[in-house]
Amino acid sequence: MRFETRVIHGGQEADPRTGAVIPPIYQVSTYKQDGVGGLRAGYEYSRSANPTRDALEANLAALEGGARGLAFASGLAAEDTLLRTVCKPGDHVVIPGDAYGGTYRLFAKVLERWGLDYTPVAQQDLDEVRRAVRDTTRVIWCETPTNPLLNVADIAALAGIAREAEARLVVDNTFASPALQQPLALGADVAVHSTTKYLGGHSDVVGGALVVDDQQLADDLAFHQNAIGAVAGPFDAWLVLRGIKTLAVRMDRHCDNAEKIVAMLREHDAVTEVRYPDADEIARKQMTRYGGMVSFRVRGGEQQAVDICGRTTLFTLAESLGGVESLIEHPGRMTHASAAGSPLEVPGDLVRLSVGIENADDLIADLRTALG
Numbered sequence: 001m002r003f004e005t006r007v008i009h010g011g012q013e014a015d016p017r018t019g020a021v022i023p024p025i026y027q028v029s030t031y032k033q034d035g036v037g038g039l040r041a042g043y044e045y046s047r048s049a050n051p052t053r054d055a056l057e058a059n060l061a062a063l064e065g066g067a068r069g070l071a072f073a074s075g076l077a078a079e080d081t082l083l084r085t086v087c088k089p090g091d092h093v094v095i096p097g098d099a100y101g102g103t104y105r106l107f108a109k110v111l112e113r114w115g116l117d118y119t120p121v122a123q124q125d126l127d128e129v130r131r132a133v134r135d136t137t138r139v140i141w142c143e144t145p146t147n148p149l150l151n152v153a154d155i156a157a158l159a160g161i162a163r164e165a166e167a168r169l170v171v172d173n174t175f176a177s178p179a180l181q182q183p184l185a186l187g188a189d190v191a192v193h194s195t196t197k198y199l200g201g202h203s204d205v206v207g208g209a210l211v212v213d214d215q216q217l218a219d220d221l222a223f224h225q226n227a228i229g230a231v232a233g234p235f236d237a238w239l240v241l242r243g244i245k246t247l248a249v250r251m252d253r254h255c256d257n258a259e260k261i262v263a264m265l266r267e268h269d270a271v272t273e274v275r276y277p278d279a280d281e282i283a284r285k286q287m288t289r290y291g292g293m294v295s296f297r298v299r300g301g302e303q304q305a306v307d308i309c310g311r312t313t314l315f316t317l318a319e320s321l322g323g324v325e326s327l328i329e330h331p332g333r334m335t336h337a338s339a340a341g342s343p344l345e346v347p348g349d350l351v352r353l354s355v356g357i358e359n360a361d362d363l364i365a366d367l368r369t370a371l372g
């Protein structure tokens with residue numbers, strides 16, 4: 001099955017009892033047992049397994065080409081569960097020199113206290129990554145393209161470095177989505193998602209996912225998913241699955257619109273730099289297109305960047321990304337405020353766009369007005 005078919009049919013079967021073509025929302029916590037230990041189809045308690053979540057997890061595995069998908073209450077819940085599964089206190093992780101601020105905060109403010117050490121590295125420089133690896137390194141954590149600077153790291157090359165170090169390569173694939181980039185096929189051990197973003201696609205649900213190909217790792221993760229308990233609820237799982245069905249067509253339009261906006265911004269006098277990975281050699285090798293996220297820096301500095309964010313009318317001033325509607329934000333004061341004063345601090349003159357699927361000319365007109 002090709003991707004456009006997999007988003008709709010991957011891992012999906014009609015409901016066995018009724019033939020319902022869409023998995024019902026099994027809004028249930030517990031399941032009747034036929035005698036002690038006599039589980040029906042293995043269901044016991046919805047933290048351990050729930051049919052709606054199972055349907056999403058099977059679909060996630062199909063999208064990323066993995067053996068198993070696991071769905072969580074948020075992207076950060078997925079990240080936390082993963083790190084506490086594959087690392088122990090005293091271990092070390094190589095993290096990106098820029099990344100989603102919440103991911104950085106998880107390392108810096110939560111897992112460091114648990115005893116997990118980390119080194120931020122600009123992962124475009126593979127020698128720097130090699131130098132950062134220690135005997136205790138268990139994970140190379142990669143986000144590509146990065147949030148919000150859209151830097152690109154070479155997944156296949158990082159997988160090679162991880163293998164040599166007997167560490168695992170984790171790729172946060174939230175920005176690209178599996179429609180544009182398939183980390184497991186490039187050698188990554190784990191694909192991570194905030195399903196809140198492109199997979200959900202409609203700004204109506206918070207969720208996270210992990211997809212892996214190794215069966216032992218899948219079993220360890222499933223154990224911790226249940227033991228830690230940050231699972232996706234049935235309705236949230238259903239919403240994400242519903243969103244995924246249109247992922248392929250949505251990503252086409254996100255990319256079409258972003259390309260037109262990038263062309264306009266590159267010509268605009270107020271803009272000093274456009275961050276979009278369409279000319280990046282590595283991106284061209286590992287992505288099919290370059291997504292709906294665009295960042296740019298402005299001549300007038302931080303105040304102008306903040307003012308632009310306040311002046312658009314179609315682009316809604318809001319955090320998050322990946323929904324059908326266009327969003328604008330100031331990363332330094334919003335999504336990445338938690339990285340202020342750290343090596344992951346972002347420039348104050350940076351504006352980030354999540355380009356939606358509206359009419360491109362309407363979006364361009366809105367931005368032109370806001371840029372002045």
Ligand SMILES: Cc1ncc(COP(=O)(O)O)c(C=O)c1O
Pocket residue numbers: 074075076077100102103143147172174175193194195196206207208320
């Ligand atoms: C790249 C990336 N990874 C992870 C996350 C965390 O996901 P969530 O907000 O669903 O916990 C985000 C959220 O913005 C993100 O942008």
